[in-house]
Amino acid sequence: MPTLSEVARHAGVTPATVSNVLRSRGRVGEETRRRVLEAVEALGYRPHLAARALAEGRAPTIALMVSSIANPFYPEFALAVERAARASGHFLIICNTNEDPQLGRAYLEQIAGTLSEGVLVTNANLDFADLRLTEARGAPVVLCMWERPLDPPGLPCVAVDFRLAGQLAGAHLMELGHRRIGVIVGSKVSGIHAARYDGFVDAARAAGLDVPAAHVRQAADTVHGGYTATRDLLEGDPSITAIFATNDLPALGAMQAAADLGLDVPRDLSVVGITDILPARESRPALTTVAVPTAEAAELAVTLLRELIEGAPHEAATGTDAAASGQPAPRMCLASAPKLVVRASTAAPRTQSFAR
């Protein structure tokens, strides 16, 4: 690979001039610029990104930490992030932590600030302390999908009102007339889907219902998780007429369980999820769900990250604990509200329940 100086020699100028031409900085004569460009073309020169990064003190990539790239949500999200990142002149490094905080830490330690200028975090199972440390080392961190807008995480984030999402899903089911609703909390990690669950409980309360523990299951955030949880739920109480899952994947699993049990969706069992991932549209029957502004959140996250990068290119402020001192609270953007998308997986319960 030819280097800058080779191009310079070839064009009979100095490296600095070539650099200026290439980045349209400084003043360069028309004739010189032409000669330089010619030399670049002739030699097939491409700038060495690592060298440039080193000289500029900035990195050409941003990192996206995801917990499981196999979950179809992440590719959709990553796609949006990648677009936004590219638009801002960055490449995207995808760090798949595989739900392993150790691996997550390893990634952060290695790339943050040296290969990547900033870090985007989805609901990866990461230690907040690690993230703060990364921040303190000078690589901005943005949480991409903060679930509790009312409860700031102490890190910059884009928040989505998932409590509202849970509420909308619940209210939809109640309005349809469901009274015995199985709930699948699609997250092994305690707390992550708490807001969604709380929202559902809000809706139940508003309808004068409560949510007995017997109707709630914790499950892995996978089709299979939803599948087993549903069978379990239905075994415990066959009179359940609807399933609310805090994520689409388990909701899809619920539909499968219904199919295997010989239950018709939505006649025998209604199913509603949250997110509106692609497979939700593509299932048969198509899944009713609460759509979350994925692409918007991705763009906001990249924008926020860029601002932080531009704003703080210097060393991290003081050595003192940022959270403890009187610094301004980290920024938070709120993405637009989730929206109910009614498709074919929900309907009024077949026989009205006798309850109450």
Added chain:
Amino acid sequence: MPTLSEVARHAGVTPATVSNVLRSRGRVGEETRRRVLEAVEALGYRPHLAARALAEGRAPTIALMVSSIANPFYPEFALAVERAARASGHFLIICNTNEDPQLGRAYLEQIAGTLSEGVLVTNANLDFADLRLTEARGAPVVLCMWERPLDPPGLPCVAVDFRLAGQLAGAHLMELGHRRIGVIVGSKVSGIHAARYDGFVDAARAAGLDVPAAHVRQAADTVHGGYTATRDLLEGDPSITAIFATNDLPALGAMQAAADLGLDVPRDLSVVGITDILPARESRPALTTVAVPTAEAAELAVTLLRELIEGAPHEAATGTDAAASGQPAPRMCLASAPKLVVRASTAAPRTQSFAR
């Protein structure tokens, strides 16, 4: 972020020694090593990857070019690649070309050789000339899923016998007794799925059938593509009893179309795909498909790429066209054979066809 020299100063040694300690090269005294490690710990030092890359003349990442990260095949594949890459000490940069050769070229030009040490290419819609150029510039390229083992691409590759895959799918359908089979070639890009199609034709011939053009549709490699192709096919000839799609996604779409048409799968319509992506297992009925050794191919590809990187760290050989000159043919590894996975989407046709 602390630098090497700061650590050195802190430990009362020179940068070179710290470097040696950190990479366990050269000889270092026990006592010194301890002091250095202490300093590293105390300062929270992390090596600057871009600087190291520059000094070493190598890059810490490899790039994976994919045409559409939204296609569920790629995440599965990327996951396997990422594991293998990490094991070899590389990070993974995912380059989503979005089926756009322009964008693909832009990625190649920018990162290959400067940010990424090598490039892995899936069936991204890329110009081979661009890939050869990348290679010539010193960044090895490996094709991850070459479809025609008999027909070397002129680039290093790991090949999968997709013709066999098509054959297995076809034979399965014929054995079940199907005679009127709709074929969906799931690729807008002419040629990419040719081997799969040829394999199917092999099977048809062997069963004494031919494949009328009226029974073949070209479609986008998506659920929706398969959906419309199936409706189209069935409209053209309602007596079709089975669909073979060259990829799982369109096959899944075929099942949806059947559902929307009130057709029972597999009683009224059998469906078979190729690949065995996750959603194939998760659909209802579960999709019969020909499983392709995805993870194995990913690992082979990374291994091959590493070998090329180690083997050719120097400038690319001559300026002459590598393909034209008498150089050894690029390496090709063959991944193990595809296997038929019979699930619930195929069965004997309901009424035996009268044909022939």
Added chain:
DNA sequence: ATGAAAGCGCTAACAT
């Protein structure tokens, strides 16, 4: 066993 010095390819002041 450790240090000194040069250099990877580029950018960024500052001169001229």
Added chain:
DNA sequence: ATGTTAGCGCTTTCAT
């Protein structure tokens, strides 16, 4: 408008 000089943070001979 172009050239000169440092230096980014690290590795790598080669001395000592």
